[in-house]
Amino acid sequence: MSLMPVAEALQKLLSDVTRTDVEHVPLAEANGRILAAPLASTRTQPPFPASAMDGYAIRHQDLAGKATKLDVIGEAPAGHGFSGTVAAGQAVRIFTGAPVPAGADTILIQEDARRDGDTITVLEAPRSGAFVRPAGLDFAKGAVLLEPPLKLSYRHLALAAAMNHAVLPVRKRPKVAILATGDELVRPGTEPGPDQIIASNHAGIAAMVEDCGGEPVDLGISPDDPVTLAGHVRDALTAKADILVTLGGASVGDHDLVQEVLGKEGMDLAFWRIAMRPGKPLMAGRLGTTKVLGLPGNPVSSLVCGLLFLKPLIHRMLGQPEATGRSQSAVLGASLPENDRRQDYVRATLSEDEDGRLRVTPFGRQDSSMLNLLASSGALIIRAPHAPALEAGADVPILVL
Ligand SMILES: Nc1nc2c(c(=O)[nH]1)N[C@H]1C(S)=C(S)[C@@H](COP(=O)(O)OP(=O)(O)OC[C@H]3O[C@@H](n4cnc5c(N)ncnc54)[C@H](O)[C@@H]3O)O[C@H]1N2
Ligand code: MOO
Numbered sequence: 001m002s003l004m005p006v007a008e009a010l011q012k013l014l015s016d017v018t019r020t021d022v023e024h025v026p027l028a029e030a031n032g033r034i035l036a037a038p039l040a041s042t043r044t045q046p047p048f049p050a051s052a053m054d055g056y057a058i059r060h061q062d063l064a065g066k067a068t069k070l071d072v073i074g075e076a077p078a079g080h081g082f083s084g085t086v087a088a089g090q091a092v093r094i095f096t097g098a099p100v101p102a103g104a105d106t107i108l109i110q111e112d113a114r115r116d117g118d119t120i121t122v123l124e125a126p127r128s129g130a131f132v133r134p135a136g137l138d139f140a141k142g143a144v145l146l147e148p149p150l151k152l153s154y155r156h157l158a159l160a161a162a163m164n165h166a167v168l169p170v171r172k173r174p175k176v177a178i179l180a181t182g183d184e185l186v187r188p189g190t191e192p193g194p195d196q197i198i199a200s201n202h203a204g205i206a207a208m209v210e211d212c213g214g215e216p217v218d219l220g221i222s223p224d225d226p227v228t229l230a231g232h233v234r235d236a237l238t239a240k241a242d243i244l245v246t247l248g249g250a251s252v253g254d255h256d257l258v259q260e261v262l263g264k265e266g267m268d269l270a271f272w273r274i275a276m277r278p279g280k281p282l283m284a285g286r287l288g289t290t291k292v293l294g295l296p297g298n299p300v301s302s303l304v305c306g307l308l309f310l311k312p313l314i315h316r317m318l319g320q321p322e323a324t325g326r327s328q329s330a331v332l333g334a335s336l337p338e339n340d341r342r343q344d345y346v347r348a349t350l351s352e353d354e355d356g357r358l359r360v361t362p363f364g365r366q367d368s369s370m371l372n373l374l375a376s377s378g379a380l381i382i383r384a385p386h387a388p389a390l391e392a393g394a395d396v397p398i399l400v401l
Helices: 006-014 155-164 201-211 226-238 258-264 301-316 371-376
Strands: 022-026 057-058 069-076 092-095 104-111 112-117 119-120 144-146 169-173 175-181 216-220 243-247 266-273 283-287 290-294 327-332 341-350 358-360 379-383 395-398
Touching: 006 301, 022 283, 057 069, 144 371, 144 379, 155 243, 175 226, 201 216, 201 243, 201 358, 216 226, 226 258, 226 379, 243 301, 258 283, 258 290, 266 327, 290 301, 301 341, 327 379, 341 371, 341 395, 358 379, 358 395
Parallel strands: 069 092, 175 216, 175 243, 243 290, 327 358
Antiparallel strands: 022 169, 057 092, 057 104, 069 119, 112 119, 266 283, 283 290, 327 395, 341 358, 341 379, 379 395
């Protein structure tokens, strides 16, 4: 049986992906979303020369000698500029953020002045232009400050607000319908029958979808029955899912019905069976405009395939370049045997040596049902097909989790 290499499968999956549409959302809903158009400032900030300190707006040229005395002719709190002009020998009481009045060019901080009635004495002369923020210090009107496909965080949202954008153009979240299959499965929180287990993959995949900017849609658990399964597949199309993720039933058993049912519903198969471990029975295709990703049922296989295929697929729909995550190298903490023809993703602990080098130590048994190991792993060691045996101390490529 021939198995497709991981890289080829990924390339096939991503080759015909279209980006999701643009939608406009209020600032309060834009955190974590992907910016879909360049954002230019609608204003200059600050819009006027502004004081950076509480003190007095003065003319620097008036500071002839020590203990200069100036007349205070008015006040400029933030939000209320002083309408007059500061002339020779005059000062205006000013507060942080207020416009610097005409005629003044320097701020004398109040700690460096002594006030007696309407007169101040300069105790310490400031340099010329001290504590004046020129108009446009932060940014100028028309400047493009945020570019797609930026993932918007608190810093960008504050800047967008300062540019006076209350609503932002973002990519629609890809809608990801998630359908578990198997008579043996019940939802978390319910009591399984004697031959049943708790469905776990759904929770993990839904969280992964959210993490990478998608919107998970729960299609529940389908029993191993082609008619019910077909009904659930149609639910995904009715929900206008961008992606349908099926969990389980992808292999060759008599009750692995997913591919057969999807085929009858009209799916074009892109690939099935990949040279990877875990995740051999991974399947992908297209049903109308919905991308289909059939993840294997074994929990670790589901999640590792999600990481390597679903995550990049969602990123591509959002117009983001990112692939699977940070890939780097680390020192192997224990020996590894020669690999077979499947690219292996080996669960391992991740630590840092005294010299700052990353060290990965593989867990012994790597059964794809063992979720506990995945939860305790810090990285996956990537073993290329037919990679030779390695001793502890060798350099290995890893995928940090
Ligand atoms: N004769 C062969 N048997 C199997 C092969 C093969 O090549 N020849 N491949 C094996 C590999 S590798 C994998 S991976 C599994 C995947 O099979 P399926 O995708 O058909 O998954 P199921 O049979 O439905 O389930 C496998 C396993 O995982 C449990 N499961 C399923 N869904 C969930 C879920 N949502 N949450 C938690 N656990 C789930 C299920 O109960 C089974 O224990 O096939 C091998 N067999
Ligand atoms: O690929 Mo399966 O995921 O080896 O258990």
